[in-house]
Amino acid sequence: AQSVTQPDARVTVSEGASLQLRCKYSYSATPYLFWYVQYPRQGLQLLLKYYSGDPVVQGVNSFEAEFSKSNSSFHLQKASVHWSDSAVYFCALSMSNTNKVVFGTGTRLQVLP
């Protein structure tokens, strides 16, 4: 069955440090992949998405993600985090033949000042 795994429930980093949030997916074909962010008391907002082409995707607020078919991964990265990046981040997968999106369980990021 198709699935998305975010192995880290919580990540804590210091302001200015680099960041990687991990996402692994299970799907036999090429998926649509997304990263969404959820700020406190808000709905989810799209950071970036990937379907084909350059495996490194640029997103909002200097986030980027790299697709790896061989590793079935779509890790989110940022070179230097800010305290305002503290939020919950969701990786999501959409299969090319359905109308559904499967979400991971989320990673809560805390950025220490």
Added chain:
Amino acid sequence: EAAVTQSPRNKVTVTGGNVTLSCRQTNSHNYMYWYRQDTGHGLRLIHYSYGAGNLQIGDVPDGYKATRTTQEDFFLLLELASPSQTSLYFCASSEDWGGDTQYFGPGTRLLVL
């Protein structure tokens, strides 16, 4: 940018009670979705619709009904609420199917006593 609103923002009911959650999107998107968000599960799809009068079953539909009365309005109905339905509910919309960006409302927090 797409706007999705939900009402009420908070709701408390008793076991066996009737609850209706409302969602409206103002960009005439074709697809609308209802999710529930629970710790350790991420977002799970309850029902979705691709147009007025249409309803599709999601991944966790038991105990929920939904109705899409217009292009803009999508309702989630809990006719006999149970404590297991205590959750944070999100509505989302997208112009096209699951590979398209979803726009989320701010969420409704439901407590079933």
